[in-house]
Amino acid sequence: RAAGDPLITEIQDWNRYLGEGVDVAPYGKPSEFEANVVRRNVPWLTADPVSSINFTPLHELDGIITPNGLCFERHHGGTAIINPADHRLMINGLVDTPLVFTMEDLKRFPRENRVYFLECAANGGMEWRGAQLNGCQFTHGMIHCVVYTGVPLRYLLEEAGVKTNGKWLLAEGADASAMTRSIPMEKALDDCLVAFKMNGEALRPEQGYPLRLCVPGWEGNMWVKWLRRLEVGDEPWAQREETSKYTDLLADGKARRHTWVMDVKSVITSPSPQAPVTHGKGPLVITGLAWSGNGTIKRVDVTLDGGRTWQTARLDGPSLPKALHRFYLDINWDGSELLLQSRAMDDQGLVQPTKNELRLARGENSIYHNNGIQTWHVNNDGVVENVEVS
Ligand code: MTE
Ligand code: CO
Numbered sequence: 001r002a003a004g005d006p007l008i009t010e011i012q013d014w015n016r017y018l019g020e021g022v023d024v025a026p027y028g029k030p031s032e033f034e035a036n037v038v039r040r041n042v043p044w045l046t047a048d049p050v051s052s053i054n055f056t057p058l059h060e061l062d063g064i065i066t067p068n069g070l071c072f073e074r075h076h077g078g079t080a081i082i083n084p085a086d087h088r089l090m091i092n093g094l095v096d097t098p099l100v101f102t103m104e105d106l107k108r109f110p111r112e113n114r115v116y117f118l119e120c121a122a123n124g125g126m127e128w129r130g131a132q133l134n135g136c137q138f139t140h141g142m143i144h145c146v147v148y149t150g151v152p153l154r155y156l157l158e159e160a161g162v163k164t165n166g167k168w169l170l171a172e173g174a175d176a177s178a179m180t181r182s183i184p185m186e187k188a189l190d191d192c193l194v195a196f197k198m199n200g201e202a203l204r205p206e207q208g209y210p211l212r213l214c215v216p217g218w219e220g221n222m223w224v225k226w227l228r229r230l231e232v233g234d235e236p237w238a239q240r241e242e243t244s245k246y247t248d249l250l251a252d253g254k255a256r257r258h259t260w261v262m263d264v265k266s267v268i269t270s271p272s273p274q275a276p277v278t279h280g281k282g283p284l285v286i287t288g289l290a291w292s293g294n295g296t297i298k299r300v301d302v303t304l305d306g307g308r309t310w311q312t313a314r315l316d317g318p319s320l321p322k323a324l325h326r327f328y329l330d331i332n333w334d335g336s337e338l339l340l341q342s343r344a345m346d347d348q349g350l351v352q353p354t355k356n357e358l359r360l361a362r363g364e365n366s367i368y369h370n371n372g373i374q375t376w377h378v379n380n381d382g383v384v385e386n387v388e389v390s
Helices: 136-140 153-160 185-190 355-362
Strands: 052-055 088-093 099-102 112-119 143-152 168-173 180-184 193-198 212-214 227-233 265-270 282-291 297-303 314-316 325-333 338-346 375-378 384-387
Touching (some): 088 153, 136 265, 143 153, 153 185, 153 193, 168 185, 265 338, 282 297
Antiparallel strands (some): 375 384
């Protein structure tokens, strides 16, 4: 900084005058200078905002936890507003004792805290046929990662007593879309959670207040919000959201179904189209997120030249299964053009494919489960654009 910088030599207002006292905002808000850090939608994507989506501003965030007010929203029938005193969770079907729980009942079961990402199966769906949206908020922002507090689903199922032919579970939401999905009993008894808190506070209305199902590592659509009913059955139900939607149409016209796990994936969040390099050459922090529905991330490689040469990035922060992982590559930018990509590998040894590899395997009909490698082009001025390399 030049000598005589008035920000150093002159007393500023915030230094001269007393600030506001406590209690000005009983529920705190971000700084007014962060007003651009918001969820955003892409209006042409959907016909109506009640069955629509907005996106997490990944390019503005760091670490691995998504603040509650920035978790992307996906609803098929708008946000249900439910007084927790009026909320009920029913378990019926192939059980010894059908049960109905109030929220108070649920809070008397032993509870656990777990960090999980939730990714919509359609994340990146607009990018299947080529680079389209200019920003990782839009290409990758159907994801959030939250600390959930809730009751392991297993405890509730044990309380009801699942009959021996009870192999499937139907989870149903109380919203106007009555979202319903079939979940195999092994998964339900493994790591599913019936959650009522996110990041320490009550679920936000848009995230399913007062109760949501967590189906760790599996596609977001199964994480039923405003959870009101769990039916035990002996086969999957073939509801709309697991037949006409959330199945993957292949090139030969057949559809893959029951593709629940979210595959290993990563994206550079900065620099990215909404987070250009404004400081010129010299030290540059490249950062991004990696995740896998199979478990933890073992390694992330980053290329500056569109995949010709790769360097291993530094993973920093907690490495938790089925949670976001944060990576960094600290470089000295010489001001030349970059073709940035990241490639993640999970603890099962699965490696993120290129978009071309993915298209060869699955064709271009599907919008779901795009975990292909993302490319950002950085020009000499630091302007960043969504591109594809062949
Ligand atoms: N649950 C209900 N009841 N209604 C819904 O519309 N949308 C699903 C799922 N659960 C939905 C729902 C979809 S498609 C996704 S991706 C996630 O919720 C989104 O969760 P979020 O809004 O907390 O991001
Ligand atoms: Co979804």
